[in-house]
Amino acid sequence: MIKPIYGLMAEFDNPTSLxxxxxxxxxxxxxxxxxxSPFPIEELTDALHLxxxxxxxxxxxxxxxxxxxxxxxQYYITVIxxxxxxxxxxxxxxxxxxxxxxxxxxxxxxxxxxxxxLGLCGLPMPYHPTFNVPRFALASRNRFFxxxxxxxxxxxxxxxxxxxxxxxxREVSEVAN
Amino acid sequence: MTAQSRDFAASAELASDLRQWxxxxxxxxxIGAVLLLVGIFLVSPFQLYExxxxxxVFYVGVTLGCLVWLMLQYLTGGAWGVVIRRPxxxxxxxxxxxxxxxxxIVVGIPNLYQWSHAxxxxxxxxxxxxxxxxxxxxxxxxxALYLGGWNFLAWYFNRWSAREDEGSxxxxxxxxxxxxxxxxxxxxxxxxxAVDWVLSLNPRWFSTIxxxxxxxxxxxxxxxxxxxxxxxxxxxxxxxxxxxxxxxxDLGKLLLCMVMVWAYFTFSQFLIIWAGNLPDEITxxxxxxxxxWRYIALALVLGHFAxxxxxxxxRDLKRNFxxxxxxxxxxxxxxxxxxxxxxxxxxxxxxFAVSWMDFxxxxxxxxxxxxxxxxxxxxxxxxxxxxxxxEEALQHGRE
Numbered sequence: 001m002i003k004p005i006y007g008l009m010a011e012f013d014n015p016t017s018l019x020x021x022x023x024x025x026x027x028x029x030x031x032x033x034x035x036x037s038p039f040p041i042e043e044l045t046d047a048l049h050l051x052x053x054x055x056x057x058x059x060x061x062x063x064x065x066x067x068x069x070x071x072x073x074q075y076y077i078t079v080i081x082x083x084x085x086x087x088x089x090x091x092x093x094x095x096x097x098x099x100x101x102x103x104x105x106x107x108x109x110x111x112x113x114x115x116x117x118l119g120l121c122g123l124p125m126p127y128h129p130t131f132n133v134p135r136f137a138l139a140s141r142n143r144f145f146x147x148x149x150x151x152x153x154x155x156x157x158x159x160x161x162x163x164x165x166x167x168x169x170r171e172v173s174e175v176a177n
Numbered sequence: 178m179t180a181q182s183r184d185f186a187a188s189a190e191l192a193s194d195l196r197q198w199x200x201x202x203x204x205x206x207x208i209g210a211v212l213l214l215v216g217i218f219l220v221s222p223f224q225l226y227e228x229x230x231x232x233x234v235f236y237v238g239v240t241l242g243c244l245v246w247l248m249l250q251y252l253t254g255g256a257w258g259v260v261i262r263r264p265x266x267x268x269x270x271x272x273x274x275x276x277x278x279x280x281x282i283v284v285g286i287p288n289l290y291q292w293s294h295a296x297x298x299x300x301x302x303x304x305x306x307x308x309x310x311x312x313x314x315x316x317x318x319x320x321a322l323y324l325g326g327w328n329f330l331a332w333y334f335n336r337w338s339a340r341e342d343e344g345s346x347x348x349x350x351x352x353x354x355x356x357x358x359x360x361x362x363x364x365x366x367x368x369x370x371a372v373d374w375v376l377s378l379n380p381r382w383f384s385t386i387x388x389x390x391x392x393x394x395x396x397x398x399x400x401x402x403x404x405x406x407x408x409x410x411x412x413x414x415x416x417x418x419x420x421x422x423x424x425x426x427d428l429g430k431l432l433l434c435m436v437m438v439w440a441y442f443t444f445s446q447f448l449i450i451w452a453g454n455l456p457d458e459i460t461x462x463x464x465x466x467x468x469x470w471r472y473i474a475l476a477l478v479l480g481h482f483a484x485x486x487x488x489x490x491x492r493d494l495k496r497n498f499x500x501x502x503x504x505x506x507x508x509x510x511x512x513x514x515x516x517x518x519x520x521x522x523x524x525x526x527x528x529f530a531v532s533w534m535d536f537x538x539x540x541x542x543x544x545x546x547x548x549x550x551x552x553x554x555x556x557x558x559x560x561x562x563x564x565x566x567x568e569e570a571l572q573h574g575r576e
Contacts, residue, residue, distance in 0.1 A: 051492075056492075060490075087454060089454075095447065095448055095451050095452075096452065098444065098448065
């Protein structure tokens with residue numbers, strides 16, 4: 001029995017080829033693909049259509065939750081749990097709550113950004129099939145990789161391999177699972 | 178396409194648009210000015226000076242906001258700075274006109290400022306102590322210093338920018354060298370300006386963050402104006418081929434940041450005075466949070482902060498030219514309401530009174546100011562030809 005592979009990986013010399021390859025793969029209809037580069041490439045985000053992810057929504061929810069926590073925490077203490085008359089002001093003197101509300105909004109927003117990022121990226125990830133390709137270590141030095149995953153509905157070993165060859169990579173390799 | 182092969186002069190269509198804007202602005206300005214003069218007899222000379230003062234403070238804010246963004250971009254760099262350079266330079270070149278337009282305030286000092294009346298000062302120990310600072314000759318000397326300093330900065334940055342176009346290799350360094358000290362001068366001069374022109378309307382009250390409110394306000398007004406203008410220019414060549422959503426996105430982020438800075442300073446002042454609740458200080462807010470003024474205050478919280486803040490969070494909105502310009506225009510309107518709310522309650526002694534001249538004054542001054550601005554904008558190509566980062570800025574947001 002043949003063990004199913006993770007996908008096919010093409011290796012490129014320079015970022016421009018990688019961006020062009022990613023764009024071509026998108027145009028061809030591939031959706032489950034990812035690119036690996038030693039440094040961030042802004043155009044790649046456009047080429048892979050990675051702009052719209054759920055992270056902003058997670059941060060927004062975190063921020064709102066933090067704001068509510070900060071406000072209600074102070075409201076509970078000063079109005080319900082331990083009411084004290086301070087300078088004749090009403091118990092629920094909301095202007096005084098704003099600073100803590102603001103700080104907790106930022107704190108919760110920032111924490112949800114970090115956790116959301118880790119969660120959406122699937123981190124921590126002790127194993128990833130791409131490292132089965134020996135040359136993949138160069139992705140953190142001077143090589144650029146595009147990987148089309150076998151999960152892609154359009155994926156077909158021979159056709160996808162032939163397609164990647166048309167992009168003029170240095171090498172196309174199978175990624176074992 | 179390289180920068181050298183491009184023509185950044187206004188296209189024929191744009192030149193005709195600009196002529197039309199200029200004529201319309203001047204017409205509105207002249208009609209407004211005539212109405213204001215009629216208002217002296219229909220309402221009162223007091224109302225004229227009051228309406229004029231806050232309109233003037235507002236347009237000085239738009240102009241200096243442009244000037245400070247111009248200086249800032251020499252320090253930070255960035256494509257956003259390159260695309261706003263020419264409009265900001267043109268706005269700075271209206272400062273000689275604004276210096277001239279200060280004259281009505283000089284004439285109106287007795288109508289505007291209590292501390293200019295010897296008999297009022299004689300009966301008020303607080304004003305007596307402040308007289309060493311708040312007196313007419315020193316007030317005029319300080320105003321001359323601010324206006325002179327701003328005009329010098331405007332002249333300096335425009336002169337070297339023109340030299341840079343001609344190929345001067347030292348121009349950019351010269352401008353970067355004065356940008357830092359220029360921003361410092363701006364910060365100090367705005368603090369004193371806010372105290373002199375606005376805060377001293379109520380000589381018994383003080384707030385050390387007051388100048389900051391105006392700095393944030395000016396930065397916000399300047400950015401909102403520049404965004405509106407760029408979007409208007411983006412319909413015609415050459416700007417239609419230059420501006421990308423990336424440029425607008427960057428400017429939109431700065432707009433959002435200034436909305437937050439304004440809210441931060443404004444709330445800081447409120448919180449400290451509200452928490453202290455001392456008779457000397459709280460009266461300023463009592464006058465501004467009761468009667469009809471409370472609705473204006475509420476409108477500021479919602480319209481000057483909450484709504485633009487919530488909308489500008491969206492990435493797609495900041496990249497949409499028309500929507501971003503819509504918000505920028507709305508913010509400019511709220512800026513005027515904010516200046517009005519800071520100034521007007523001191524005149525009406527807490528009573529809520531809005532005169533028709535409060536609506537005519539910004540149109541009159543704004544018309545004349547816009548006329549001067551467009552006249553200056555027409556004089557130079559719309560992009561800085563000698564800018565070292567021009568090519569990079571043109572490629573910003575392109576493949």
